[in-house]
Amino acid sequence: MISPSNNQLPLSLAISHQSFDHLIVGTQPNDQMIVNELNVPKLSLIPHDVKPVGTQPHNHDYLTDENSLNHNKPKSRQQRRMILYTKQTAGQLGLYNPSFSILTLDKKKNENASWVKLPSHKKLPRPYVLINRHNKPYLPIFMYQIHPFSSPTPVFHKLQNLIITLNKLANNRQNITTNSDMLDGIMKGIGFCQGSYSGKSAGVYARKAGLTKKKIDDDNEQWSALQEFGDLIHSRIQGFSNNALKDNQEIINAANLPNFSQLEWHSNKSPNFKTYSNVIVTLNGFHNKPHTDNNDINSWNYGIFSFINKSNFIPIPTVFTPSGHGLSFPNHKFIFDFSKKEGIVEILWKTSEILHQTTKPAKELLENESITHFGCSFQINKKLLLTGQKLKQLSSEEIKTKVNGPIM
Structure with a gap:
């Protein structure tokens, strides 16, 4: 700290x-x-x-x-x-x-x-x-800001473009199936994690097997586009909580971890630019058990949430009236109801300290073929931190043999 x-x-x-x-x-x-x-x-x-x-x-x-x-x-x-x-x-x-x-x-x-x-x-x-x-x-237990569809700002448009980019990248990533708290839906990882490819100590979340060359080329373009959002997340976290930003920077720089948006493990960017090493994307009726994320080492997670069109990933206004699908905090007895927001919402919450849960969506949303609710959570993984501390002791040439970047 x-x-x-x-x-x-x-x-x-x-x-x-x-x-x-x-x-x-x-x-x-x-x-x-x-x-x-x-x-x-x-x-x-x-x-x-x-x-x-x-x-x-x-x-x-x-x-x-x-x-x-x-x-x-x-x-x-x-x-x-x-x-x-x-x-x-x-x-x-x-x-x-x-x-x-x-x-x-x-x-x-x-x-x-x-x-x-x-x-x-x-x-x-x-x-x-x-x-x-x-x-x-x-003390704060929850922070949020809604960016309305009715009066879009420059920040709204940047968040919209980030949501589209994250969904395009998630579409080419393997499903995460090892999360014991997940009850249903889809979970994907973007950014860096521990040992995602055989023989590697760390790298990016793995692509799906069997992607065509065109899809791989398109995916590489999206990775390049992701770089421009590093500054956006930095400014948004700083705007919410300077304490959260400093906490993250100390953690991520102590092990020389990459930022989620980097093309390679090493970057010429200033250490003050880094915020989180990865982002988890959830879709298609995702909901889970009440839990705390013990594998998150950062104090505050940053999330973005919106209903989206499944075909083009563009955020859209809420179209379902049934309430109940949201981010719930059982011990504090409050829920952020996703059906009640009319915009893109940013949320900061303490995932490793406070019991929370994404609740089950309404039947109308689960059965809809064209609309889903998108959520993402930016974080720093404890296992990646331990791997980063070990890699930090190696030379640059040795590190290249131990990690893989997005461009392959």
Whole structure:
């Protein structure tokens, strides 16, 4: 983890360099707040204008947009201070962009609590971060932004082109059948993984056997096109969470791993350019069990989701009204319902820490021959990291004999 220096933080924050496995905020006798967060240094926070506050009891469950929604429910001074404190700490530390709108999940650990469905707002282009009021100190557990079909932006068009490119590459890759959490659907890998070809320690996810020369040539063109999206993913992750970007860069550069978009294992690109080593694509009714991804070494996964046309892979608006197919978080009792979004959605979530599940699509979608729901997750694989650490000890010539690139 890249630790921030004292002069990068407000004068009210004093840093003690010590890492912890989880985050806890407690009120100390001297009115200091202690924040312990995975891969973030221990901080003694002494806000000059905010005193420590605790959570307030609630007899109901609701989702609050702290910026604009729920104005009919006046907040106490303590609640306003709590929100301000959240922005001053998590935002200042780069855990999420401090300009994001905060959605507060007002959930206690109650088996009878009702589920919350997202998105629950109308101002779709705004980026949101979800926090749990009863999970001190209200760190982000989920971040997302929807890019509407109704008013496409330059980012929308770039994400659309990336979705098309990823689908073309996935179409020529072998199915991943070793994932024990998958219940149905199709899963493909793009980018680099451990030992995808016989006699190789690492390389790209393997192509299907028996591809024609034309298909191989077309696939090579798509690999070349993929390079232009490396900068896009870098800028999108940085826009969501500077902390997530720095975490990924430290991990990926420690073992000199390639970026998902590289043509070869080695690249002349700056180490600051790298974000993730591979991307997993899911299609055709994909759903899985509730799980955590123990093979992901990065703290935050970045995902892109959209309904697409099966023939040309172009993202299309939602055409199915039945809800239920989405990204579910059972322990927090909320689901991002894919049928309720009217655009391309970006999501950041902690796959290795928080229990999550892609739920089964409606029958209408499963039986549709022309439309499917596309999802992808950018990540850094733990096994590839271990392989990269071994390869790092070899010379460039030795590495060439151990890995394969996309162009063959």
